[in-house]
Amino acid sequence: MAVQIVLVGLNHRTAPVELRERVAFSADQARRAAAELRTQGILEETLVLSTCNRSELYGVPPEANANGLSSLEEFLVTFHGLDRTMLNGSLYRHRNGDVVRHVFRVAAGLDSMLLGEAEILGQLRDSYQAALEFGATGPVLNRMFQAALEVGKRVRTETEIGTRPVSVAFAGVKLAEQIFGKLKNRSALILGAGAVGEQVVERLRDRGIARVFVANRSYDRAIELAARWGGEAVEWNALEQALSLPDMVVSSVGVEEPILTRAMLERAMQARENRALFLIDLGVPRNISPDAAELYNTYLYNIDDLSGIVEQNKQARAGEVPRVEAIIDEHVAKFEAWQAGVELSVVMRELREKLSRERDAFLQRRFAATPDLSAIERERIAQMANEWIEQFLLEPVDRLRNTRDLRRKLADLDAVRNLFGLDRDKS
């Protein structure tokens, strides 16, 4: 029997969040599940991938377990103490080539809620690393997940699936980079503490921004946020002076009237000698007076501008899907060729062993009938028979290795096993 790969799982498309929560695996649980799956003989190699959008069990069942998929499903139900009916219609099950394609698509971000997002690749890498350290994976899954990580990397360098920002925060930071280049020696002033504003700060910090100033109507809150973000608190009534320092301002304050008026920014631009100022207004109603956009060397983007960019980029990403699929196809073919190569060497080893056994038995019978042969002659005859076996195997091995079409016709090489009775010998 050829080596099987199986997958049982659910994701944000097939299951609601309530169900995903119940089927999620913590790091500890993932480790325990991997151990149990192997001790119970359900899987030989295993990997648990669990993120907030998906829970998936990958594995290679032992040859004896022909019902790998259903026992894996059973395991999932009992492990989480679920009612069998809860999973109806939510679970997907894949085998072999479909599993390979699925994991490559996951790595490429095609299966993500946000097309092409990069986070999943990190999660996949972590899950694989954990499984590897725990010794849960084996040659097949190692190969498959390494290939998946490569696919994920390739599609992000060779296509635009992940380049254009598709979140408001990321769009803001990318715009800042279009203006200022690297953000390492730049600074930002953060007004208020909206959720998106906080995401912007995180992204800015990821990119090594030099200084973060925080202003809030409550100074205590400003100090608290500054401590959290590694920034410096600024007093609310010193806001105007504070504008002369940073390269960008991110504002998300709940107010009725703009906090930063045109006149205020005009004075600030004077004070900062017209150094470029990038203004991100995340507030609704708006925090920055729209006519400030007319000021020289300022760039003003409000939440709608950024959302518009995000929408446009999402469409651009969707347009990249065919190129990503082509890369995936290439790697699926590569993986299948590798798998076939491995199988081929196993089949050929079995065949060679069988022929050797047959030869020994045959020669023994014949030698018994011809006692006049000397020991040297017997030795030579045995040697010649050996050479003949090697010669006989040469051509079929070469053909199987180099003619992919032939392997497909032989249906996973099981036909060869069948033909020579290799499967019968084993049991």
Place this chain on the structure above:
Amino acid sequence: MAARMTTLVLATLLLYVASFAAYVWNLYVEHPTIGRVASLCLAAGLVLHYYALLERAHAIHAVPYEDLWGSLSLFAWLLGATYLSLELVHQRRGVGPFALPFVIALFALSHFHRPVVHETTARGPLFALHVTLNILAYSAFALAFILSGIYLLQNRLLRDRKVGGMFWRFPTLDFLDRMSRSAVIVGIIALGLGVTFGFVWAHRLHGVYWSGDPKEVVSLLLFVIYAAYLLLGRTRAWRGARASALCVCNFVLVLFSYSIVNIYLSGYHRFY
């Protein structure tokens, strides 16, 4: 000789076009290997271009700035070389797709015309340096013009919030500004040295430094307006887009100097 010239010219052209294609491709996928291929093709193109210039020099028995086409080719070569040097200094390739078309167009234009041989006298290395440095200055100013032009375009898109498509692959404003300034610095130094050599050479020849030729006036004017760009570009009133606009406008005078002044106004500055 003519046949060899053609092969050399075609090979150079091919390398330049390959370099351009790789630069565009790199802008699109941003892959270090492709970027390196672009730079290497450009470098190889410049080497062959040098030999093409040499062939031309042999044919007319002079440095190939004695006719308009030859001087354009030298201009293209120096433009490519200046760009490549600045790329190495700044370690960014985003401007390649915009600089290469100029190199390719000028090169093709000049080498598909036969050299027009003038009566020339041997004038020695000082004169050659004078002319070559001036052409280097023009090519550096041309590069600054391209960079400032992209700056203005990019700045307009950013201010109008029309960001989409290739916008995300454009070089950043900060980088365009810095690279444009370094190109102008190269240009000013080359112009300063070139003009100085010119004066020294004129003094040897005629005994006077300054003869009031329109070309001399324009060259000094160029020196002033580009120095102004460098100095004003860091002041409150001019920082950013205005400085870039100034740099673009300055180039009009370069074109004026290179064409009208050469052909109609100057007494003895012909094509350089």
